[in-house]
Amino acid sequence: MKKLFVLMTFMLSFNVAAVIDVYDFENAEQEALFRTLTAELRCPKCQNNNLADSNASLAKDMRTKTYHMVVEGKTEDQIVTYWIDRFGNFVLYKPPVTLGTAILWVGPGLFVLFGGLIIVRNSRRKVSVTADDRDEALSSAEKARLAKILKDSEK
Structure with missing residues (x-):
């Protein structure tokens, strides 16, 4: 019985081992900008999670693209405008008053x-x-x- 419990625990623990995205930034400002953007942008698939919290493949792609834009030196407004052009104001957690x-x-x-x-x-x-x-x-x-x-x- 004890062996079965250990085996079941071991088998179920594979679900917990999730892949964590690791990004290398040139400086702390870029990392802070990336963290801010992924917290402010909503995952279009999940609709209730920001990019940082979402496990959807679309959110992963958006995080990667955001990372590349931050490393390229784009400003926060340029990156946000890029995502608004593709997904509309819905991608923002705090949409502008229209x-x-x-x-x-x-x-x-x-x-x-x-x-x-x-x-x-x-x-x-x-x-x-x-x-x-x-x-x-x-x-x-x-x-x-x-x-x-x-x-x-x-x-």
């Missing part, structure tokens, strides 16, 4: 606000009907018929 993103953030609030205004307006529009208003709305023939129905129901 009409599309403003609608996403403001839209639900406006929907709730306008819905509340419609509910308030409709609830105030309903006027309670008094007994006098109901009597005036009935003709004399209707009043007589109503009186007869009420007498019949009392019997």
Whole structure:
């Protein structure tokens, strides 16, 4: 039983041995830029991980390309623009405020606000009907018929 447990543990431990990307930089500024970029850029496949945290092959390719651009001496803005041109603003964890993103953030609030205004307006529009208003709305023939129905129901 103990041998089976050791064998199972050994077999399952292969999943834990993941490949770690190792990059050599010329100076600390390049490494800091690379770390910043891989933390700020989103993996298009995973959608909830940044490039540094993602294990997807696309993220690995993006990390490698980012590394090459950093080593070539490109600035942060040039690298970010490169990725935005390929994947759109979605690749950024903090996308710029545009009409599309403003609608996403403001839209639900406006929907709730306008819905509340419609509910308030409709609830105030309903006027309670008094007994006098109901009597005036009935003709004399209707009043007589109503009186007869009420007498019949009392019997």
